[in-house]
Each structure stands twice: as C-alpha cells, then as structure tokens.
Amino acid sequence: MTRYLLRRLGLAVITLWILSVIVFFAGQVLPGDPGRAVLGPFASRSAVQALDHQLGVDRPLVVQYFSWVGGLLHGNFGTSYTFRSPVEPFIATALANSAKLAILALVVIIPLGIAGGVLAALYAGRPVDRAISLGGLAASTVPEFVSGVVLIIIFSVGLKLTQLNHLVLPVIPLVLILFGYIARMARAGTIEALDSDYARTATLKGLPRSIVIRRHILRNALLPTITVIATQTGYLIGGLVVVEQLFNYQGIGRLIWSAANGKDFPMLEAGVLTVGIVYMVATLIADVLYTVLNPRLRVGVSS
C-alpha cells in the first residue's frame, strides 16, 4: 500500500514537471516582447529594454525556466506584468472564490448524479432510464455559456430575479454538464453490481430488495463514480473559466482569462499551473480513495 502510494506520488511529480515545461514554453513562444506588451506601442525603445531587463525576460529561455521553477519551489510564482506585484495574493483570492462555486456545484451534483444513475439502472431499458440517460447526454453536450445565457434570459430578463446571478445561476450550467457524466458512471456501476453473483446470492438468501441495494449494490456501484468525479474536477475548472466570464465572477477562470487577454504571462502561467496542481491533487485523492475502498485493489497494487 505504502509502495503504491509512493509510486503514485512519484508519477504525479513527474507529470507536474512536464506540465511546468509545457506551460512555461507555451507562454514564451509569444511574438514580441513583454516590455512592449506592458508599456504599449508608444513607449520608447530604451524604456522597453529597461523593463525587459527588470522583468528578466532578456535572459536565455533555459535560464528563465530554471529561475521560474526555482521560484515556484520557494512558493514564488512570479511577478504580474500588469499589477507589478507578486501574483500569489491574486491567485489565492481567485482560487478561494472559484472553490466556493466549485464546491457548491459538487455538493449539488454528486447526490443528484448518483441518484439519477442508480434510478436509471434500476429501471434499465424503461422510459425512466431513457429519459435520464438521453436527458443527461443532451445536457452534458451543451456548452456552459449557452445554458448560462438561456438561464439569464429566463430568470433575469423573464422573471426579473437578478439577485440569483451571484451564486445560484452560475452553478446550474456546471451542474447540467456534470450530471450526464456522473449519472452514466453510476448507472453502469449499478447495472454491473445488479448482475453480480453476490447480488444474486444476497437476493436468494432472502434479503429484502432495499437492503440488497443499499448494502451490496450501492457500495460497489459507487467505486467507479468516485474516479469520474475526480476526473471531472479538471473539467469543472474549464467550465469555471466560461461561467465566471459570463456571470462576471472573480474566480481563477476569470483571472486566467484576463491574464491571457492582457498578455500577463507570469499570471497566466501561475494560474494555469495552479489549475494543473488542483487537478492532479484531485486525481491523486481519487486514486487513493478508490484503492482504500476496494479491497481487491488494496492487495493487487503492491505487485
């Protein structure tokens, strides 16, 4: 178990390193120089050069990469071009705001998605199942800004409930997208468990159906669902970019968006890397939970 965890952690660190390379070099292939981008087209050449030197962007790329990574390891994510101050406070505030939105979305969607999936599995092939499966599929394919705009039209323009714009409306598009995925996973897991030998044994030994479902089926059905929820965390952050933009919500997505628009590369790199770290931690937690909850894997992984 310990060996598995160490191995898994090692892989996460390697992935994180590759991610830092991708993020850094993607951010550096920009045409033109940051000094010019910050000061604008009318600044003098010497002022641009002075700023480039001050920002350290006139050094070779590899040197810049190592000084950037060195900074990261000391908790120094860089200095914003736009605000001329360290990026960490901005990232921290934005992350906290986004977390509020994301957690609210997860709190709503996890029980809803699991309930929907289990219900669909129990009535597999019947109209209830078709409605949940097709409805979930349809909802998960419509981009967040489309459902978001329709929600604004219905609630703000139609019903004049503008106070919903702050936290309730932004959560709904995220919930709509994730419902389909989680319900699908829960449905597949439940159907597999319903077909299993242990479920049949439990039924044959005379346990009431409700107890079979609660004790034997749900516990096994929810295992794959945990993984999918963690995978969707990365997706959720992508969704946040759009939703925060649409509802003018000051979160990490909007921060990355405005950094991208303002060519504020240190902010952009730090924001994207933060998103990557959050996602990696979520996946790690999911893997560990999955292993802890599944006795078969607990033994199997040590080899």
Place this chain on the structure above:
Amino acid sequence: MTAPPAEAAATPGQIAVAHGVAAPPAPWRLLLRKPTFLIGVAILLFWIACAIFGQAIAPHDPLAQSLLAKNSAPSGAHWFGTDSLGRDVLSRVIVGARDILLIAPLATLLGTVLGTVVGLIMGYIGGIVDTVLGRIVEAVLALPVVVVAFLFIVAVGPSSVTLIVVIGFIFTPLIARTVRTAVLVESQQDYLASARLLGERPGYIMLAEILPNVLPVIVVEFTVRLGYAIFAVATLSFLGFGVQQPTPDWGGDIAANYGLLGAGYWWEVLFAAMAIASLVMALNLVTDGIEQVISS
C-alpha cells in the same frame, strides 16, 4: 471525458432479441430505423446547408449595419430582430454556421490522424516509448481543454488556422489513448504473431494489419470528438479566442451581445444559443446511434 462503458451492460438482451429474428440486417439499415439518429441527421443536414448556401438563403446581408434599426425586437422585417449594430440576427445565425462547421471537423480530423499515429506507436512498440509518451499525454490531459487552448492561442494569436491546430493538438493525446488501448487488445490476436513470424516490418504491420482492425474504434472516436470540437470552438469564440467579429459566429455573437441582456434584448443571444444547442445535440444523437450499432 472518457467514453463510459454504460451501453455495454444493456446490450446482451438486445443481442438475444436480434438473434431471434432471421438474419441480422446490415448496420446502416439498423441506423435508419432509429428515430433519434434520423432526427440528428436531419438537424445536422440543415446546418450544413446553412453553412454552404448561407449567403444565398439569408434574407439580409449579415454584416450590413443599420444604426436606425438597432436592438429592434423580432418583427415581420427581421424575424429574429436586430443586434446592437442593427444587423439582422436571422441572417447572422444562418451564416454563422459556416466557420464552426469548417473549423471543428478539420480540427477533429487533424487530431484523429495524429492521435492514431501516436496511439499505434504507443500500443505496438510499447516499452520506453509508451512510457514517455504516456507521461506527456497525462500532463496534457491534466489541464482543461479550454485552458490549454487559450494558453496556446494567446501565444500564437487567434485565427481559424490557430484554432484548428490547437484543438487538433489537444485531441491528439485523447485519441492516442483510445487507439493505444484498442491496439493492445489486437496485439493478443494470432494474426499479429503470424505477421511477425512472416518477417513483416513494424510499419507495415501497424498500417496494413492493425489499422483496419481498429478502424471502427477510430470512427466512433472521431464522431465523439467532433462533438467536443464544436463545443470547444463555440466556447473559445465566446471567450474571444476564436472566430473574430464582425464575422458572423454564434459564440462570438453571444459574447458581443450578452452584456445587453439587462436591457431586455433577449433575441440578440437566444437564437444563436439555440443554434449551438441544436447542433451539438444533433451531433450527439448521431454519435449515440453509430456507437450503439457498432457495439451491438
């Protein structure tokens, strides 16, 4: 983002029924019997027609501004109303089908070709190549598609070509992963062992022996990714990193006009939103149909 094996569990019953009937009909005939598939195809064809003949069908010039008739509600003259520059919304919705229906398939095609190549190499050659590529794939997958996309688009500058290349590159690892799994399954088959014993070269084995056998997987993957590509193009255009104004574009038009929703001008965004929703849903009905027929 993975395709869940949800449908697999429901199929045994259907197979039993299918075998009860005389001879199993051809797969495409099965498709034509699915009403959801047919509805999807009909909507898709409608938008393709708009993309090709848009300029001819549109009642007005989608770029023509009329400052006297700006923000006017739907009426006989302008069925879908006009936007903040007085442009005809109906015409913009019709012509707006063009760019998204050009960019998304090309991006998906690029991703599918590259992903297939990488997946074949990872699955067939394996070993250290597989491990290294696998790490890179995982690193790219560790970020939301939209975030990776605009990291690159900001670096290169927005254009239709950038959009195609960026989305194609982002799809490459996703498709590679699926193809790799399919290749690993094929590697167990006897025909590969005999091909190797015959002394066939790895390149020939991958392209002539394995590729035809994993093609159904690739076709399904292509249709699924096409849906995501539409999603991504629309979203990036909404965020200002895709098709640029004043070119008519659903995502871009919504971005340009949603700020005026407070004033009650709902028609300026609702119809473009409906267009995107109907396109992605149609595509998913088609994909769902193809997937069900191939898996049964």
